[in-house]
């Protein structure tokens with residue numbers, strides 16, 4: 001098998017393609033011939049040595065793959081063999097063969113190809129938890145999503161539009177036209193405009209009911225202030241800590257120190273009629289039944305045509321550094337994939 005390794009923290013060029021014998025499926029596992037693997041921002045933070053959940057280096061990252069099952073371990077039905085699937089992988093997804101516990105595998109809905117499959121689970125599960133499960137977005141409400149052109153941003157927008165909500169999205173300038181086509185009602189160029197001021201203008205001073213913020217740092221404070229009464233702030237990342245393409249403890253410290261450590265007190269929550277919540281899909285491995293139920297709901301919406309993964313670009317395994325550069329240069333509109 002071929003795998004993309006991170007041997008040490010550094011620039012995208014540290015990514016290294018290595019070969020090893022194919023693994024055998026252990027009891028309770030299936031073996032997948034991978035056709036596409038999803039790239040997530042967490043992989044990039046991991047490569048920079050800034051992702052707390054990362055196992056010790058050298059490591060193969062990757063939270064999701066799609067492909068075909070070619071073998072099963074003891075206790076797993078052979079009916080799986082030949083199935084076109086999506087799998088959640090607790091690291092190791094940057095591989096052309098991988099063994100995964102059966103519970104983390106989902107048959108791809110009819111019509112979903114391998115590329116869409118690899119673009120689906122992390123972005124749509126995260127967006128579902130944020131928008132539906134914890135954000136409780138209702139028809140007629142307004143949602144502000146940061147990094148709206150990223151994988152989670154697009155998934156959240158599609159879900160919110162399906163729910164009959166208005167969407168305001170922040171993104172780099174070049175993505176606004178595509179966001180409008182996706183149904184985003186108002187685009188904010190955060191590189192030139194203050195999003196808090198723009199949200200006030202757009203909502204005539206009212207604020208919005210739901211905000212999805214993975215930028216973090218000072219952005220959490222501004223988002224909190226941009227909430228309307230009954231508003232919910234969903235926090236799910238800290239991309240502000242990635243100030244360059246290499247680890248910067250100074251950048252991390254700035255982002256961490258500017259977080260609203262003192263804002264969300266019980267009294268503030270009560271008096272302002274607002275709530276703040278957090279999401280980390282990578283800490284829900286013990287809740288696979290819950291995740292499976294969410295996947296079923298998402299597949300249902302996919303079959304109805306409400307959800308359609310957007311692929312920004314696919315890179316071959318040998319081009320993995322380019323895939324990381326592409327995201328860090330903020331060029332992606334949608335999901336970036338690695339194809340063996």
Ligand SMILES: NC(=O)c1ccc[n+]([C@@H]2O[C@H](COP(=O)([O-])OP(=O)(O)OC[C@H]3O[C@@H](n4cnc5c(N)ncnc54)[C@H](OP(=O)(O)O)[C@@H]3O)[C@@H](O)[C@H]2O)c1
Nearest residue numbers: 041126147150151152171172214236237239279280281330
């Ligand atoms: N907690 C969870 O379970 C969970 C799950 C998935 C993702 N996330 C988080 O959600 C965020 C978005 O993830 P994603 O997969 O949707 O992203 P993505 O598809 O990789 O898109 C990245 C986009 O984020 C924007 N961005 C903001 N700050 C950036 C920075 N410092 N460096 C580079 N790009 C930056 C850029 O777009 P613009 O310039 O257009 O804004 C960039 O194109 C990340 O912070 C990620 O860690 C969290």
